Amino acid sequence: MFHDTDVAHMRQALALAANGLFTTTPNPRVGCVLVRDGEVVGTGWHARAGGPHAETLALQAAGDRARGATAYVTLEPCAHIGRTGPCTEALIKAGISMVVAATEDPNPQVGGRGLERLRSAGLMVRVGLLSDQAQALNRGFFKRMRTGLPWLRIKSASSLDGRTALPTGTSKWITDAACRADGHAWRARSCAVLTGMGTFERDRPLLTVREVQTDRQPLRVVLDGRFVVDPDAPFFSGPGAVVLIGAGPVTPPAADRLARLEARGARVVSLPGVAGDATGRRLDLTAVMRWLAGEGCNEVQLEAGARLTGAFLREKLVDEWLLYQAPILLGPGLGLAEQMDPVSQPDEAPRWQLDDLSRVGDGLRLLLRPPGAT
Numbered sequence: 001m002f003h004d005t006d007v008a009h010m011r012q013a014l015a016l017a018a019n020g021l022f023t024t025t026p027n028p029r030v031g032c033v034l035v036r037d038g039e040v041v042g043t044g045w046h047a048r049a050g051g052p053h054a055e056t057l058a059l060q061a062a063g064d065r066a067r068g069a070t071a072y073v074t075l076e077p078c079a080h081i082g083r084t085g086p087c088t089e090a091l092i093k094a095g096i097s098m099v100v101a102a103t104e105d106p107n108p109q110v111g112g113r114g115l116e117r118l119r120s121a122g123l124m125v126r127v128g129l130l131s132d133q134a135q136a137l138n139r140g141f142f143k144r145m146r147t148g149l150p151w152l153r154i155k156s157a158s159s160l161d162g163r164t165a166l167p168t169g170t171s172k173w174i175t176d177a178a179c180r181a182d183g184h185a186w187r188a189r190s191c192a193v194l195t196g197m198g199t200f201e202r203d204r205p206l207l208t209v210r211e212v213q214t215d216r217q218p219l220r221v222v223l224d225g226r227f228v229v230d231p232d233a234p235f236f237s238g239p240g241a242v243v244l245i246g247a248g249p250v251t252p253p254a255a256d257r258l259a260r261l262e263a264r265g266a267r268v269v270s271l272p273g274v275a276g277d278a279t280g281r282r283l284d285l286t287a288v289m290r291w292l293a294g295e296g297c298n299e300v301q302l303e304a305g306a307r308l309t310g311a312f313l314r315e316k317l318v319d320e321w322l323l324y325q326a327p328i329l330l331g332p333g334l335g336l337a338e339q340m341d342p343v344s345q346p347d348e349a350p351r352w353q354l355d356d357l358s359r360v361g362d363g364l365r366l367l368l369r370p371p372g373a374t
Helices: 004-020 054-066 086-093 113-120 131-137 139-147 177-189 195-203 250-264 285-294 306-314
Strands: 031-036 039-045 070-073 098-101 124-127 153-156 191-197 219-223 241-245 266-270 299-302 320-327 351-361 364-369
Touching: 004 031, 004 054, 004 070, 004 098, 004 131, 031 054, 039 054, 039 285, 054 070, 070 320, 086 113, 086 299, 098 113, 113 124, 131 139, 139 153, 139 299, 153 306, 177 299, 177 320, 177 351, 177 364, 191 195, 191 285, 191 306, 195 219, 195 306, 219 285, 250 266, 299 306
Parallel strands: 070 098, 098 124, 153 299, 153 320, 191 219, 191 299, 219 241, 241 266
Antiparallel strands: 031 039, 031 070, 320 364, 351 364
């Protein structure tokens, strides 16, 4: 049984972990609080891959006061040697008496081994305090470890009548500046931002994080099965640009385009097409997601038009929908998603789950989970 003081210390550890929201990829966000005789003697949080883990920083802060302390950690301490040494050994060596972990690590390299190592060394180990909150902070990491796919979030902005753009495709700006800045914060926490050629050609986007402070930019990925992307587009003015193309033959014009893109620092990656597509130009969206997971992407944000959004929805690859709704009416225009399965009655339509509803600027921000999501 956990007590109120345990909950308070784990909440502090979760708040520390959230400091790494924009920077830890591909690692999880982890926080640690060391408590001895009711006093917090050390805290730490993981900032970036290759840097010290939360437990190491907390132990450094505590020094000799760590002996006999309880460690509250938002994720099972690692027992393997990666870019840094195993945290289990550091905790044992420091004389920690008990470890309270919010949840086990889904990484197969850890997967309970860290907790077992601590128990075998004589430490008391308790697991499960605020587990749901700890997993929510790292939904992408947990999904990638368990399924080999990243967590996919759609980000959209619409009017009250559900329009994402005018019939001409013009969409700047449906929402106000506060909503756009908030959207950039969600972009910053993503490992990759994904779009399609319709949005690429119409909006000439950058897909960089500009409205919030971060020292890490996500990968910026465009799906271009036909490989017709313009190498001179602003999209390629900075690092981290990726073009995912189909597996069809590369013609002489495409070879020139490839050379120009690589000269600008962009990566061009050929992925499998949809089964039965003779052209090899229609990208297999599951293959796209698996490639992103292989690049260490935990969270991916899709910022695309109705056609590509609908395609990801039909493939059931979407984990949540971040929807900004502005207090305007646009009348005729483009909708949120195309080519969805028809329904004969409104009450037969699958209902999305509302996870969060917040006011941002003069609009609303809805965070929705797909029908049937757990």
